Amino acid sequence: MVSKPLVSIVSAGLSKFGRLDGMYCRELFVDAAKEAYDRCPNLNPIKDIEALFVGHMGESYEHQGHTGPTLADWAGLLPKPAVRLESACASSGAALRTGILAILSGMHKVVMVGGVEKMTHRTTAEVTEFLAMASDMPFEQWHGITFPGLYALMATAHMHEYGTTEEQMARVAVKNHHNGTLNPKAHMQKEITVEKAMASKVIAWPLKLYDCSLITDGASCLILTHPDLAKKFTDAPVHVIGSGQASDAIGIYEREELTTLKAARLAGQEAYKMAGVEPKDLDVAEVHDCFTIAEIIAYEDLGFCSSGKGGNLIDEGTTELGGKLPVNPSGGLKSKGHPVGATGTAQAYEIYLQLTGQAEKRQVEGAEIGLSHNVGGSGATANVHIYRRA
Amino acid sequence: MAAKCNECGTVLLPPKPMCTKCLSTNLKWIELEGAGKLLSYTVIYIAPEQFQSITPYTVGIIELKNGLRLPGMIRDVDPKEIRVGMNLKIDFEPSTSSQWPAWPRYFFRPF
Numbered sequence: 001m002v003s004k005p006l007v008s009i010v011s012a013g014l015s016k017f018g019r020l021d022g023m024y025c026r027e028l029f030v031d032a033a034k035e036a037y038d039r040c041p042n043l044n045p046i047k048d049i050e051a052l053f054v055g056h057m058g059e060s061y062e063h064q065g066h067t068g069p070t071l072a073d074w075a076g077l078l079p080k081p082a083v084r085l086e087s088a089c090a091s092s093g094a095a096l097r098t099g100i101l102a103i104l105s106g107m108h109k110v111v112m113v114g115g116v117e118k119m120t121h122r123t124t125a126e127v128t129e130f131l132a133m134a135s136d137m138p139f140e141q142w143h144g145i146t147f148p149g150l151y152a153l154m155a156t157a158h159m160h161e162y163g164t165t166e167e168q169m170a171r172v173a174v175k176n177h178h179n180g181t182l183n184p185k186a187h188m189q190k191e192i193t194v195e196k197a198m199a200s201k202v203i204a205w206p207l208k209l210y211d212c213s214l215i216t217d218g219a220s221c222l223i224l225t226h227p228d229l230a231k232k233f234t235d236a237p238v239h240v241i242g243s244g245q246a247s248d249a250i251g252i253y254e255r256e257e258l259t260t261l262k263a264a265r266l267a268g269q270e271a272y273k274m275a276g277v278e279p280k281d282l283d284v285a286e287v288h289d290c291f292t293i294a295e296i297i298a299y300e301d302l303g304f305c306s307s308g309k310g311g312n313l314i315d316e317g318t319t320e321l322g323g324k325l326p327v328n329p330s331g332g333l334k335s336k337g338h339p340v341g342a343t344g345t346a347q348a349y350e351i352y353l354q355l356t357g358q359a360e361k362r363q364v365e366g367a368e369i370g371l372s373h374n375v376g377g378s379g380a381t382a383n384v385h386i387y388r389r390a
Numbered sequence: 391m392a393a394k395c396n397e398c399g400t401v402l403l404p405p406k407p408m409c410t411k412c413l414s415t416n417l418k419w420i421e422l423e424g425a426g427k428l429l430s431y432t433v434i435y436i437a438p439e440q441f442q443s444i445t446p447y448t449v450g451i452i453e454l455k456n457g458l459r460l461p462g463m464i465r466d467v468d469p470k471e472i473r474v475g476m477n478l479k480i481d482f483e484p485s486t487s488s489q490w491p492a493w494p495r496y497f498f499r500p501f
Contacts, residue, residue: 129438139404142495143462144434144441145449152432153451153461160430160474202446205433205469253451253459254403258430 003276005239007103008230008390009222010110011040012345012352017218017337018187019120024062026074028219028339029054029116033075036112036221042233043110043223045076050108052082053098055091055115056341060130062118071116088134089290091115092220093344093374093383097243099224109229114221115346117339127215131340134377136251148212148291150252150378152204155293157258159206162308166206169292170197171314173210176289176328179321180335182362187216187337211292216337220346230390238355242275242386244268250380259308261379264301268373268384272303275386279303282325283367284354286347288375288382289332298373299327302384321362329354329362344374348385355389392458393417403458425479425501426452429459433469452478452498466499477501 013035015028023031037045052072059065065084072082087094092115099113119127131147132140140150158164174194180186197210223233230237246266249255256262272278279302287302289295296310304325305313313319319327330336330350333343351370353359370387393405397414403422408415431450434441441447448464450472460480464472478498 124436125439125442128436132438139461143449143497144437144444144447145461146434146437148436149432149434149449152434153430153449156432156474157430201435202433203436205435207432251404251461253461258451 003241003274005227005241005388006243007100007224007240008227008237009240009348009352010225010230010233010237011036011043011223012349013039013221014185014346014349015219016185017216017339020217023118023217025056025064025067025116025118025219026070028118028217029071029114029221030074032114032219032221033112036223040223040233048110049077049080049112049223051080051102051111052077053095053102053111053113054082054084055087055093055095055344056084057086057088057091057117057134058130061122067116075112077112087381088376089288089338089340090344090374090376090381090383091341093372093385094245094381096222096345096348096385097245097383100240100243103224103226110223110225112221112223113345114219115342115344116219117341118217119215119339120217124215139251139253146204147378148204148207151291151293152207153252154258154297155206158293158297161259162311164296164311166198167194168296168311168314169211170194172289172292172295173197173334175314175320176332176334179329179362180331183331183336186331186335187214188331188335207291207293213290213333213338216339218337218339218342218346220342220349222345222348222352236356237390238352239388239390240385241388242271242277243383244270244274245381245383246270248380250377252378260297261301261375261382263379264298264373264375264382264384267382268302271384271386277369277386281369282371283369284329284351284364285325285327285371285373286330286332286350287327287373288343289328289334290338290375292334294375295327295332302371302373321364326364329359329364344372344383347372347374348387351387355387391419392422394420401456401458403460422458423454425477426454426460428472428474428476428478429453430474431464431472448472450498463497464499465497
């Protein structure tokens, strides 16, 4: 029995993702906001939007903090309250959840949630250092363990315990790169092969270049309202019917297991229960493939298969476009790109397009129920949202 | 060193000022054994600036007998020789940094 909606998405916007020289967070966010405004002519943004919650991970990139009011100003939303949320790579998933709470509380009728990150003007070494700030300083960063290093530790453990292979991880990259060629806003627009992925340079063994998501510039946003008000703004809203979030120790060495993200499992269970749906009911999902092993672990954590069987799902083609449960039709973080603060609501944007039949060449036919899975850091934060076509 | 709760017996690594199971602040220091089994490892090729001079380097997580885990660098062994499950001992070296954070560094090596 599918539950009643928590909130409705009445519009959504996404900037181009990629290396966007000369565009900084504020310009990127305007691109996303303008698309959302233009999609929804019945909405008067200046009058109707009552608050902004925006995910943004790092002030180091632009030496600019206090992102909330800055983006509210550039998006034409002053003097409405605006808050930045930081939960590493799950920042805008957390902003979405905060927006849901704001609507459910009754304090606001219409809010904008979104996220943004500008990364490509920094060197790879700088980005590696900034991203590592979302891991444990005294025991992980201190020993030179990078973000790819943390997921590589999970990958080695998964390979050892379940026999997952480097080829299976490469196949995740091949799938998501293919999907990216069907998404004009994706950062990468090129097919790759398993051989090419396997031969790419090692970043943190067993993870190679093509196992890693991209350093990307981009912004995303959604406009949320109470389900009873949605029809005032659009004939085709998408309802959010489940929201789950959980936390775990920041250091992976403090967690119960290396082969699963407990916070993601708990967030998924909460969201499924709230939504009244099961994994078999899903038509499409966007999961947090910051590294290819993360997508394999996500299949297991979200109940798409049992523990240790994530590699089989990719081998069998279940999660390809045309498969039983297409995962990351947008290209995912791997090919669409991963502007960290923007990723959570960019996943929701893709699900919004899919459930309203606007995903063009990558459309999952007849998709009615979708899921997004957004992970912060190495899994100390995870949030899962479930959506239904109105 | 780790912290042990005098109320409920929970061992905290890293040591924390309050027990996260029973919220007691009645804790004592205990010494940990100096060796463990390797749970997982990786070889880092792309590193932040302060580690670039030593790439590629190996890091891993070891599990001590009581189930506690520690991450750290693995030295004095060819990455090709490293296996999950191998025994490693913990060695210490003084901090080389005079700036914050200046806590000492430990690393793992084969017996």
